[in-house]
Amino acid sequence: MSSVVLDNVTKVYPGDYLAVDKLSLRAEDGEFLVLLGPSGCGKSTLLRMIAGLEDITEGELWLDGQLANHVAPRDRDVAMVFQSGALYPHRTVRGNIAFPLEIAKADPQMVRDRVTELSKALHIDETLERRPGTLSGGQRQRVAMGRAIVRQPKLFLMDEPLSNLDAGMRTELRMEISALVRSLGITTIYVTHDQVEALTLADRIAILNRGVLQDVGTPAQIYNDPATAFVAAFLNSQQLNLLSASVHTPQNQFVLLDFGPHRLSIPWSDPRAYAISQHTGGQVLVGMRPDGLAPVPESYDGPAFYGRVRTLEYHGHEWMAYIECGVPAVPVPEPPDPREGRNGHHAASGGIGALMRRMFPQREEEPQEQEQVGQNVGNGVHRRADLTVRLGNRPVWRTGDAAKVGVDMSRLMIFTPDGARIDKPRR
Ligand SMILES: Nc1ncnc2c1ncn2[C@@H]1O[C@H](COP(=O)(O)OP(=O)(O)O)[C@@H](O)[C@H]1O
Ligand SMILES: [Mg+2]
Structure with a gap:
């Protein structure tokens, strides 16, 4: 041993x-x-x-x-x-x-x-x-x-x-x-x-x-x-839902995650509220696993997204639903590549990006991934996100239905735009 x-x-x-x-x-x-x-x-x-x-x-x-x-x-x-x-x-x-x-x-x-x-x-x-x-x-x-x-x-x-x-x-x-x-x-x-x-x-x-x-x-x-968001996405058998939200603290009453058409609020009594409120006025990424979301009736007044069912997928032991929710998809931010930032230790072929950074070394300091995420969100180059929702073994929705998706707030994961975890201390 x-x-x-x-x-x-x-x-x-x-x-x-x-x-x-x-x-x-x-x-x-x-x-x-x-x-x-x-x-x-x-x-x-x-x-x-x-x-x-x-x-x-x-x-x-x-x-x-x-x-x-x-x-x-x-x-x-x-x-x-x-x-x-x-x-x-x-x-x-x-x-x-x-x-x-x-x-x-x-x-x-x-x-x-x-x-x-x-x-x-x-x-x-x-x-x-x-x-x-x-x-x-x-x-x-x-x-x-x-x-x-x-x-x-x-x-x-x-x-x-x-x-x-x-x-x-x-x-x-x-x-x-x-x-x-x-x-x-x-x-x-x-x-x-x-x-x-x-x-x-x-x-x-x-x-x-x-x-x-x-x-x-x-x-x-x-x-x-x-x-990190990378770890969350890698350790997920289904697609990790990752949406961009802006952070507000209206009249200092609570913390609001604003997705545009949808909002989630976090009361000050929540131990995560303070860390998230530090990003007031800025953007965060909100990660939700498909099993942290569930269909809820129209009358439900807890935290929820709403949208339309684009597709249902049968996986044998469970159904998955893909809900169009009118928010742009955010690609999972890749952690920085040490090979590109290290003088004299570039990979032999690093593609155009690495070549450009070598020719214009001052660019090495820029957070590349953050820039990319910002672009994707800002100009809508990427298609609208579907929320992936795990339904269990009986689909309550049909394709085309209006759908209300309940959110288990305890399972939210909040990240900075470059993927570092905000709402939990690092191990
Ligand atoms: N003998 C070697 N010479 C040069 N590069 C290598 C050599 N072995 C592995 N690499 C490179 O190092 C990186 C890590 O390789 P490896 O440890 O085999 O990865 P993994 O096992 O996670 O797939 C890869 O990019 C690979 O191409
Ligand atoms: Mg190997």
């Missing part, structure tokens, strides 16, 4: 490509930590630095209280499983799982016992004498996992181990990984771009974007109280 501490870790690949930017993160002894983020955000790079397969450019890695930047991979007592668990094709399943123990010259009887025990836990005990070529994808991944776990490493690193499997197998193996790793108490860092895997497996989730840590917390903390 082992703890992992990353302290201000940066990775710059040859060609001055900044892949991980001053990242600090800690995995506690025995913890199951999930690194979540879109493709290319630096997850594998981070994992490979922990394993010792990639140099750390700046910063410190501590394994079990020891500075490990320059410890050889084989001395880190770390096991790793990749997306496609590469197995030795000419060895049987038994031979594959036993391999790390045979290398370590373990007692043959002990090896037999361990392999048998582990293969039962992984439900591959029937396949022990077969070669990898005769196995299904799910079975091969189980063997790879068995081989990684067999010598009980201090640290278990998994890089999207389920992403090559079909949906049913993914769910099954997901549950088994969770049970197995927890029963062994091995500290695990698990990389995925799949939010369901992250939510279901993790003790804590760390969300990355463009090499920068965005948020870290338990699945419930990250889902219910995301630190």
Whole structure:
């Protein structure tokens, strides 16, 4: 068992490509930590630095209280499983799982016992004498996992181990990984771009974007109280509703969020009111998850939006409604890209925007994303927003109906125009 501490870790690949930017993160002894983020955000790079397969450019890695930047991979007592668990094709399943123990010259009887025990836990005990070529994808991944776990490493690193499997197998193996790793108490860092895997497996989730840590917390903390609009949108299986509102405090009576055709008010007694009122006269982004909205009768006099039902969508276990509400859609603000602001560390090809910023360096100081959001909202280039509303398993509306949408005020998330959370302190 082992703890992992990353302290201000940066990775710059040859060609001055900044892949991980001053990242600090800690995995506690025995913890199951999930690194979540879109493709290319630096997850594998981070994992490979922990394993010792990639140099750390700046910063410190501590394994079990020891500075490990320059410890050889084989001395880190770390096991790793990749997306496609590469197995030795000419060895049987038994031979594959036993391999790390045979290398370590373990007692043959002990090896037999361990392999048998582990293969039962992984439900591959029937396949022990077969070669990898005769196995299904799910079975091969189980063997790879068995081989990684067999010598009980201090640290278990998994890089999207389920992403090559079909949906049913993914769910099954997901549950088994969770049970197995927890029963062994091995500290695990698990990389995925799949939010369901992250939510279901993790003790804590760390969300990355463009090499920068965005948020870290338990699945419930990250889902219910995301630190930024990017995190809120990324951790949402349906579209996050994100609308722009101006903030007023009429006669200092209450805080008013003004969406144009719609308004929501927040009384001073609400603990969030003060933080939001600091933006009086300015714009904020209001985030609402589809399950924080619900159909209400015309007579309802609580907080609500109104509009017209554009489409209903059947998802099997639930219906979703898309309500035209006469407010422009706001794109999710992307967090700043450290690669574009860093002298000498531009990506090789950063597109026209990066080229312009390089030619006119004074522009680097401008908040690019904010500018973009402002434009989209101001000139109406983007189409009108639909509010996505979760209906449960019975649609109360039909396409074209006038619709009143009740708002669960406790589930609002208020952000600055560049996506930083206003109504909750940062973790
Ligand atoms: N060996 C390398 N040399 C240069 N750039 C790399 C190398 N490996 C990865 N990258 C780049 O670093 C970024 C992060 O990559 P990676 O860590 O593989 O992301 P993820 O695993 O989150 O998809 C990507 O833009 C990728 O193209
Ligand atoms: Mg990767």
